[in-house]
Amino acid sequence: MYQDFQKYLQSTLNDIREAGLYKNERVIITPQSSGIQVEGGKDVINFCANNYLGLADNKELIQAAKDRMDARGYGMASVRFICGTQDTHKQLEKAISDFFGTEDTILYAACFDANGGLFEPLLTAEDAIISDALNHASIIDGVRLCKAVRYRYANDDMADLEKQLQAAQAQRFRIIATDGVFSMDGNVCPLDKIYELAQKYNALVMVDESHSAGVVGVTGHGVTEQYNLRGKIEILTGTLGKAFGGSVGGFTTGKKEIIDLLRQRSRPYLFSNSIPPMIAAAGIKTLEILTRDNTLQDRLHANTEYFVSRMKAAGFDIKPTQSAICAVMLYDARLSQEFAAALQEEGIYVTGFYYPVVPQGQARIRVQLSAAHTTEQLDKGVAAFIKVGKKLGVLK
Numbered sequence: 184m185y186q187d188f189q190k191y192l193q194s195t196l197n198d199i200r201e202a203g204l205y206k207n208e209r210v211i212i213t214p215q216s217s218g219i220q221v222e223g224g225k226d227v228i229n230f231c232a233n234n235y236l237g238l239a240d241n242k243e244l245i246q247a248a249k250d251r252m253d254a255r256g257y258g259m260a261s262v263r264f265i266c267g268t269q270d271t272h273k274q275l276e277k278a279i280s281d282f283f284g285t286e287d288t289i290l291y292a293a294c295f296d297a298n299g300g301l302f303e304p305l306l307t308a309e310d311a312i313i314s315d316a317l318n319h320a321s322i323i324d325g326v327r328l329c330k331a332v333r334y335r336y337a338n339d340d341m342a343d344l345e346k347q348l349q350a351a352q353a354q355r356f357r358i359i360a361t362d363g364v365f366s367m368d369g370n371v372c373p374l375d376k377i378y379e380l381a382q383k384y385n386a387l388v389m390v391d392e393s394h395s396a397g398v399v400g401v402t403g404h405g406v407t408e409q410y411n412l413r414g415k416i417e418i419l420t421g422t423l424g425k426a427f428g429g430s431v432g433g434f435t436t437g438k439k440e441i442i443d444l445l446r447q448r449s450r451p452y453l454f455s456n457s458i459p460p461m462i463a464a465a466g467i468k469t470l471e472i473l474t475r476d477n478t479l480q481d482r483l484h485a486n487t488e489y490f491v492s493r494m495k496a497a498g499f500d501i502k503p504t505q506s507a508i509c510a511v512m513l514y515d516a517r518l519s520q521e522f523a524a525a526l527q528e529e530g531i532y533v534t535g536f537y538y539p540v541v542p543q544g545q546a547r548i549r550v551q552l553s554a555a556h557t558t559e560q561l562d563k564g565v566a567a568f569i570k571v572g573k574k575l576g577v578l579k
């Protein structure tokens with residue numbers, strides 16, 4: 184039996200390779216940071232991690248994790264409702280609620296699970312989900328698992344959203360679902376306008392704060408801070424895998440009854456293991472670091488502005504960004520790959536994205552800034568971009 188299947192797999196893999204879409208994993212042999220070493224020993228400056236606040240190798244987090252592992256053990260060997268809930272989990276849920284100004288929080292193994300297990304327990308075929316066309320794969324999958332009627336609106340297009348909301352008046356309950364920051368362009372969802380439309384058309388709102396929590400807003404409290412809507416949005420989801428320490432874990436936070444029902448019915452919560460106490464403890468420490476002062480958030484914002492303004496001054500075509508994502512537009516797929524490879528030769532670690540990850544003819548290099556970048560690293564990054572840009576004819 185396997186022979187036939189093997190042939191099929193081999194031919195599929197070949198198709199992927201021939202289309203130039205085969206993903207090779209580049210191996211890093213140091214902790215995740217703004218400066219890393221890759222296999223073979225080359226030192227590179229890292230511009231493609233979601234390590235926005237530079238916490239992935241933070242000493243305080245490592246210590247908090249170690250201490251809690253000593254005190255509470257390695258793993259839970261259970262789901263939350265059987266025997267997988269420790270005080271640490273409850274403390275982290277409380278800390279996340281306090282951070283976002285929400286009523287309650289439920290933890291998941293990942294934000295992928297938080298989104299995957301969000302809609303199905305809450306909504307039925309009588310209800311509607313109105314989803315931004317550029318939403319993350321995990322929201323799309325979560326919507327697919329739910330029987331609610333689906334509506335889609337073009338990215339950030341409020342006229343289209345209004346049209347969909349009008350159509351969705353046919354259903355009982357409506358929820359608008361959107362990413363906080365769209366990861367390919369770095370734009371922030373227009374939550375003020377979304378909220379207004381939600382009021383007008385009697386809809387709930389769900390925002391995925393994965394790329395915005397810790398990043399967006401003066402103190403990094405996310406999109407609800409940016410738009411002065413703290414406590415007003417019914418559902419927020421997020422990850423501990425990006426700005427919040429870069430490890431694993433996800434959460435849904437919002438209205439008390441919503442979280443309560445998710446604890447009763449959300450399948451990735453009910454049928455998947457609790458996160459280890461050490462991870463929860465490091466999560467608590469992360470939120471403590473972010474609320475004790477604004478050092479990391481300020482540095483991230485300053486670094487982003489510094490990098491983006493220099494890249495623009497150099498003549499690069501940069502997508503308007505309101506986050507720590509800087510999309511350097513090259514348009515041509517092959518060029519984006521050549522450019523990224525040439526940058527790696529220069530010791531600059533980035534990724535080129537092209538169709539189908541971004542629309543056809545919209546290839547780019549996505550730079551992600553971090554509070555951990557030094558000015559020297561940013562200068563080296565810009566200098567390498569200019570050197571390669573001239574060599575490949577992108578800059579005159």
Ligand SMILES: *Cc1c(COP(=O)(O)O)cnc(C)c1O
Pocket residue numbers: 292293294295296298319321362366391393394421422423424431432433
């Ligand atoms: C990264 C990301 C996720 C997935 O988060 P994990 O915790 O890594 O599963 C979900 N949604 C968005 C918008 C993301 O960017």
